[in-house]
Amino acid sequence: xxxxxxxxxxxxxxxxxxxxxxxxxxxxxxxxxxxxxxxxxxxxxxxxxxxxxxxxxxxxxxxxxxxxxxxxxxxxxxxxxxxxxxxxxxxxxxxxxxxxxxxxxxxxxxxxxxxxxxxxxxxxxxxxxxxxxxxxxxxxxxxxxxxxxxxxxxxxxxxxxxxxxxxxxxxxxxxxxxxxxxxxxxxxxxxxxxxxxxxxxxxxxxxxxxxxxxxxxx
Amino acid sequence: xxxxxxxxxxxxxxxxxxxxxxxxxxxxxxxxxxxxxxxxxxxxxxxxxxxxxxxxxxxxxxxxxxxxxxxxxxxxxxxxxxxxxxxxxxxxxxxxxxxxxxxxxxxxxxxxxxxxxxxxxxxxxxxxxxxxxxxxxxxxxxxxxxxxxxxxxxxxxxxxxxxxxxxxxxxxxxxxxxxxxxxxxxxxxxxxxxxxxxxxxxxx
Numbered sequence: 001x002x003x004x005x006x007x008x009x010x011x012x013x014x015x016x017x018x019x020x021x022x023x024x025x026x027x028x029x030x031x032x033x034x035x036x037x038x039x040x041x042x043x044x045x046x047x048x049x050x051x052x053x054x055x056x057x058x059x060x061x062x063x064x065x066x067x068x069x070x071x072x073x074x075x076x077x078x079x080x081x082x083x084x085x086x087x088x089x090x091x092x093x094x095x096x097x098x099x100x101x102x103x104x105x106x107x108x109x110x111x112x113x114x115x116x117x118x119x120x121x122x123x124x125x126x127x128x129x130x131x132x133x134x135x136x137x138x139x140x141x142x143x144x145x146x147x148x149x150x151x152x153x154x155x156x157x158x159x160x161x162x163x164x165x166x167x168x169x170x171x172x173x174x175x176x177x178x179x180x181x182x183x184x185x186x187x188x189x190x191x192x193x194x195x196x197x198x199x200x201x202x203x204x205x206x207x208x209x210x211x212x213x214x215x216x217x218x
Numbered sequence: 219x220x221x222x223x224x225x226x227x228x229x230x231x232x233x234x235x236x237x238x239x240x241x242x243x244x245x246x247x248x249x250x251x252x253x254x255x256x257x258x259x260x261x262x263x264x265x266x267x268x269x270x271x272x273x274x275x276x277x278x279x280x281x282x283x284x285x286x287x288x289x290x291x292x293x294x295x296x297x298x299x300x301x302x303x304x305x306x307x308x309x310x311x312x313x314x315x316x317x318x319x320x321x322x323x324x325x326x327x328x329x330x331x332x333x334x335x336x337x338x339x340x341x342x343x344x345x346x347x348x349x350x351x352x353x354x355x356x357x358x359x360x361x362x363x364x365x366x367x368x369x370x371x372x373x374x375x376x377x378x379x380x381x382x383x384x385x386x387x388x389x390x391x392x393x394x395x396x397x398x399x400x401x402x403x404x405x406x407x408x409x410x411x412x413x414x415x416x417x418x419x420x421x422x
Contacts, residue, residue, distance in 0.1 A: 014297070017296065075288050078286070079292040079306070082286045083306075083310060085309060218271075
């Protein structure tokens with residue numbers, strides 16, 4: 001299992017591995033927002049938590065189509081399915097590797113991008129906390145979407161259509177935490193909901209992902 | 219451990235391709251699978267490897283014993299030859315990769331990125347993977363594609379050594395490898411696609 005994680009991390013950092021792609025996308029989207037809505041700092045600070053959450057979500061989506069498709073194309077997925085590792089742990093490790101190479105950098109970059117959008121000072125802590133709790137769910141849900149569409153030509157587009165609705169609860173409660181936090185209000189309720197959604201997806205979805213992967217490999 | 223196949227029927231894409239397959243694969247033996255293109259050799263190997271369920275019949279003695287080599291080798295182009303092999307070795311429980319490198323003369327290529335290898339060299343790397351799995355039953359799907367004469371000999375030697383250690387191999391191939399083993403001819407006479415009426419009957 002560790003070997004698979006290390007291999008996936010190594011592949012992500014090597015040439016063409018796609019590390020930094022999501023991060024660059026996140027940066028560009030955030031930089032473009034003031035151009036489109038105007039530079040009034042009061043407006044920007046109102047919408048900053050929502051924009052940062054949406055940007056992180058879309059950046060997460062960007063690298064999902066490579067998550068299992070590359071392993072499927074070169075035959076590794078067939079070989080992993082016949083290896084002693086259960087497919088459930090294969091998809092969990094894949095999701096973890098995706099989070100480490102995409103989700104975690106987004107969490108770490110978010111406060112710096114918050115400066116660009118004039119995010120209110122109390123918001124930084126809650127933005128990082130909400131993204132830290134929310135992005136693992138996005139990787140796990142995304143892995144499920146990738147397992148559903150593996151083997152399809154141009155499956156990336158279908159993947160986005162399938163996964164985006166599933167991201168809605170995470171987005172609602174995650175952005176709510178960041179928004180309430182930025183205005184200095186109580187964040188406990190949405191934070192608990194967000195944590196609950198993440199815990200449930202991590203606990204349940206790997207089984208669903210492994211099941212659809214088995215069917216798709218036939 | 220003997221692999222026993224009883225009254226096996228397999229399907230590709232929902233269409234039955236082979237029916238009533240019966241054979242046993244003893245330790246130390248190779249079984250050469252022959253038959254025209256499209257007859258279901260790959261489907262049979264995938265079914266035995268557990269990648270797809272059979273539509274009827276039983277496979278015994280296959281659980282966690284099979285190392286499967288498909289048409290594609292599962293090679294990551296941005297990893298080196300050694301990194302590719304070491305990965306599969308640790309997935310299957312950390313076997314030494316040096317014998318595998320020696321068997322397929324990959325030592326000179328050890329630090330090259332696998333993406334820069336030729337088709338035949340990639341195939342050799344894919345076949346070397348079988349040696350690091352430590353699994354007793356090899357399932358090889360057209361293993362000699364794009365191999366030169368010398369590499370075919372390396373492959374035959376590796377299979378012979380594997381058989382000598384009590385392993386067994388089921389090989390779908392169109393060429394003569396000079397191995398000691400039976401030939402299982404799967405022909406059109408064994409492939410009996412069911413009439414469509416039967417399928418409808420099943421649904422109603």
